[in-house]
Amino acid sequence: MTKLDPIEALQAAFGDAIEDVSTFRGDTTVVVSAAKIADIGRYCLQTEGLEYNLLSDVTGIDYYPQEPRFAVAYHLYSLPHNRSLRLKVYLPGDDPVVPSVTPVWPTANWFEREIYDLLGVTFTDHPDLRRILMPEGWDGHPLRKDYPLGYETVQFSFNFDEVDRHKPYAKE
């Protein structure tokens, strides 16, 4: 079975769309241009010698306050060649939009819905982009770094009344 080097193959096929290649602890990361991700995904899946047929994971990262703020990482795995690859795209903070890879790997459907739900990244051409984990009418995207974690102030005897005034429960 022929086995292509994924970096060389991608660079030959897409040229400038491959923005950066790095290896950390044995994981190879290829940063690609966001507009091309669906084409690059299809190429990785269908090219003989690459055949990244299992999309293990899609995840979003918020690098706030850096710019570009968001990243989406795709963890690909090739069953015939037993190797993996990470594709990554960077997205601007004010308008994070990226083409969906659901037409390429159907399993991306729910992963992308989760990223949309928790980070507010929009995927174009997604068949069913709704919230998945949070309730439908939820305000905001909880995994964003500027979304507070939320906690309850501990009430002691000396500040009982003060804390009680700010507590969000019904008072008569």
Next chain:
Amino acid sequence: MSVQEETVWQGDVEKLRGLVSDRALSGETMVLNMGPQHPSTHGVLRLLLELDGEDIVNCIPDIGFLHTGIEKNMEAKRYEQSITMTDRMDYLNPLGNNLAYCLAMEKLIELDVPPRAQVIRVLLAELTRINSHLVWLGTHALDIGAMSVFLYCFREREKILDIFEMVSGQRMMSTYFRPGGLWRDVPEEFEPAVRDFIDYFPAKVDDYEKLLSNNPIWLDRTQGIGFISAEDAIALGCTGPTLRGSGVNWDIRKALPYSGYEQFDFEVPLGVHGDVYDRYIIRIEEMRQSLRIVEQAIDNLPGGLFRSNNRKYVPPPRAELGHSMEAVIHHFKLWTEGFRPPKGEVYVRVESPRGELGCFLASDGSPRPWRVRFRTPSFVHLSALPHMAKGHLIADLVGIIGSVDIVLGDCDR
């Protein structure tokens, strides 16, 4: 508008458009809500079903009822503090989750694990697999109508939980693995207890098979149900027994060995038909293979350290604090600030009882992870459920849900 009017659900037909077929909107097919508190959905899973008579036309899973924001919470804690939360994700596979998270941390900081710790980790991970498969078998059989198997399975599971309690003090949420090894060494009674279990358990697996494998009712309810082809299973991201049920030989323990799995001799059972019955047979056989691994591990349990000696990441033993200033400093640093891994991103996959459990860690060089992400098998398998359920009877849906072995805590995190 009065309060009463507000609380009455008005029924938004527009929200259903696109999810169900047009036949449902004209009233030709029926839309039925199943869950989130249905006894056979193994947790709080809601399914929206479109039915033509008893046939399933469309199945739309609705998840998120158990979403607890574990990933967000982990960002606010130090690396070591989050181990307890991984137990609570997939509550039938606590040690497997610990393992995935610890391996990701160890990959990030390039920490070596002593051989004794690795073997104990494998041993306990395999006991966890048996434990998880026992709960699965019991509840799956209960769903389909075989009551007694459930009671037998929980009887055997109790023995495994006793072993977990012995090593960690906890039956279920054991939090026993630490970056660099284990929390503490296993006690003396551990080895006899494991050997007892190895002698005791094989006959019990045979008993389950006697009760189910050739039972005509069981065969009727499972064979040819919930079919998924190998191509579809890969495209939909199925892993673990669900993928192997369709005949794809991919087990992460064999393909990408971690924690020393390459030293163990075991087989990967494969299915042929990709139906509920094949997934059942695979899990039964996996219990036997896991027991083989446990046996090899206890026979070849190496001596030595149970935790790495790298003091920058692993706390010193309590006894050293009394006479070593350096130990006190390390202890103080680890407990007040935690360790600082280098900047970078890693992804680790392990074979959980349900399939591929992935852990993605992004570090910015601070003592708290910048982003933790768990790729959980239940989440992916649930997204493949509509594909398996379409065209079957509503009564078979219960068997199909059981056969992909979902845990909603794992799914929603």
